[in-house]
Amino acid sequence: MKADKKELAVAALRCGTVIDHVPNDVLFKAVKILGIENIKSHVTIGNNLSSKRLGSKGIIKVADVEFAEDVINRIALIAPHAKINIIRDFDVVEKRYVTLPDEIVGIVRCDNPKCITNNEPMRTRFSVIDRDNLTIRCHYCGRTVKSEDAIID
Amino acid sequence: MNSNSLVSIDDISRDEIVDLLKQARYFEMHPDQKILDGKVVATLFFEPSTRTRLSFETAVNRLGGRVIGFSDASTTSSSKGETLKDTIKMVSNYVDLIIMRHHLEGAARYATEVTDTPVINAGDGAHQHPSQTMLDLYSIYKTQGTLQNLSITMVGDLKYGRTVHSLLMAMRYFNPTFHFIACEELQMPKEYKDFCDKYNIRYYEHRDFTPEVINQSDILYMTRVQRERFTDIMEYERVKNLYTLRSDMLEGARKNMRVLHPLPRVNEIAYDVDDSPHAYYFEQARNGLYARQAIICKALGIDIPKMEITL
Numbered sequence: 001m002k003a004d005k006k007e008l009a010v011a012a013l014r015c016g017t018v019i020d021h022v023p024n025d026v027l028f029k030a031v032k033i034l035g036i037e038n039i040k041s042h043v044t045i046g047n048n049l050s051s052k053r054l055g056s057k058g059i060i061k062v063a064d065v066e067f068a069e070d071v072i073n074r075i076a077l078i079a080p081h082a083k084i085n086i087i088r089d090f091d092v093v094e095k096r097y098v099t100l101p102d103e104i105v106g107i108v109r110c111d112n113p114k115c116i117t118n119n120e121p122m123r124t125r126f127s128v129i130d131r132d133n134l135t136i137r138c139h140y141c142g143r144t145v146k147s148e149d150a151i152i153d
Numbered sequence: 154m155n156s157n158s159l160v161s162i163d164d165i166s167r168d169e170i171v172d173l174l175k176q177a178r179y180f181e182m183h184p185d186q187k188i189l190d191g192k193v194v195a196t197l198f199f200e201p202s203t204r205t206r207l208s209f210e211t212a213v214n215r216l217g218g219r220v221i222g223f224s225d226a227s228t229t230s231s232s233k234g235e236t237l238k239d240t241i242k243m244v245s246n247y248v249d250l251i252i253m254r255h256h257l258e259g260a261a262r263y264a265t266e267v268t269d270t271p272v273i274n275a276g277d278g279a280h281q282h283p284s285q286t287m288l289d290l291y292s293i294y295k296t297q298g299t300l301q302n303l304s305i306t307m308v309g310d311l312k313y314g315r316t317v318h319s320l321l322m323a324m325r326y327f328n329p330t331f332h333f334i335a336c337e338e339l340q341m342p343k344e345y346k347d348f349c350d351k352y353n354i355r356y357y358e359h360r361d362f363t364p365e366v367i368n369q370s371d372i373l374y375m376t377r378v379q380r381e382r383f384t385d386i387m388e389y390e391r392v393k394n395l396y397t398l399r400s401d402m403l404e405g406a407r408k409n410m411r412v413l414h415p416l417p418r419v420n421e422i423a424y425d426v427d428d429s430p431h432a433y434y435f436e437q438a439r440n441g442l443y444a445r446q447a448i449i450c451k452a453l454g455i456d457i458p459k460m461e462i463t464l
């Protein structure tokens with residue numbers, strides 16, 4: 001009975017993408033970054049699910065969508081250990097991990113109120129300056145921020 | 154984007170810094186020339202700064218160029234809500250070079266991205282002010298005859314003072330030793346101390362401003378301690394006079410030691426220091442003219458003779 005309920009929480013997908021091992025506290029940020037709000041096909045979002053590795057995790061299942069690599073990599077900013085499963089006909093045809101790009105354009109808002117990016121209609125640009133500590137720096141004002149603290153627009 | 158633009162001192166290499174110093178030397182010997190004949194330069198001061206604007210405009214005028222611009226954004230269309238991008242694009246139609254100052258950090262970097270006209274950053278908020286750094290380097294070179302192996306003591310507001318941060322970064326090529334003298338609230342930020350560690354630059358931190366530190370310095374770089382930087386006004390009242398330089402503190406100073414200050418000063422250098430042979434802050438401002446002439450010519454891609462200097 002318990003096993004059945006668990007099955008239900010992570011219902012199988014015929015085709016699409018499963019984004020697994022997303023930390024609970026950033027799940028909805030990840031949803032936002034990937035623009036999942038605007039997707040019309042079936043979307044299942046689960047949070048606080050038990051995980052052997054994380055203890056507890058979030059998961060996103062999107063039917064009939066395979067994200068472009070540069071799009072999916074955007075969540076590396078907040079979920080560097082997320083695992084991506086591409087599903088076709090109920091089979092996992094590809095597994096991969098996200099990788100943080102060198103430059104992040106337009107997702108993160110600079111937390112410096114005197115930064116030009118907060119005062120002009122323009123896109124932000126951040127570069128990754130420390131991959132181990134996931135630290136990014138504003139290309140314009142130089143303000144650095146840990147990516148887990150980054151404000152997502 | 155024009156690759157001759159100068160937004161941050163960090164954008165240029167050691168060789169480029171040295172070339173600019175050699176050219177500043179040339180302009181000091183030949184300040185009046187018709188090099189910019191037929192050129193029009195815009196000075197766009199979205200934030201007023203009379204001192205910096207006059208220095209840049211004098212530099213253009215002495216080289217025979219002409220200047221258009223504004224000295225206060227409240228008189229321009231940006232006060233009516235025009236974006237920076239639109240102002241820069243409009244002005245780009247008219248001029249060969251844009252020199253801009255803005256209260257927002259990163260404004261100059263953004264300006265370089267929306268135009269092919271070269272842009273010189275004349276200060277963007279608390280962020281960068283590379284021509285100030287060049288004139289500081291030139292002043293240090295002139296007074297010491299070298300930039301290598303110097304002991305530089307920075308005093309006052311080391312937390313918010315962009316001039317000390319930029320100077321610190323530019324000196325990384327020349328094996329300096331730094332002494333940082335500041336109160337608890339205005340200490341040198343961690344990122345600049347990390348920077349020193351990364352480049353193997355020696356630094357020592359002090360709370361007290363004493364003759365012992367002055368006596369081992371080649372350069373004493375003074376900055377203004379401003380009331381508005383303090384969260385606790387009592388703390389400001391307590392420390393405001395602790396970082397003031399008086400002439401009696403200079404008695405044991407090295408003969409070559411010079412006192413620099415980006416100006417304007419308030420009370421951090423007593424007036425009796427002005428007559429000391431160690432005082433250099435007024436000449437320092439004049440060096441800004443030559444440094445800016447060199448920067449302007451570099452931005453316009455004009456080749457200038459380089460005087461031999463030994464570093």
Ligand SMILES: [Zn+2]
Nearest residue numbers: 110115138141
């Ligand atoms: Zn910024």
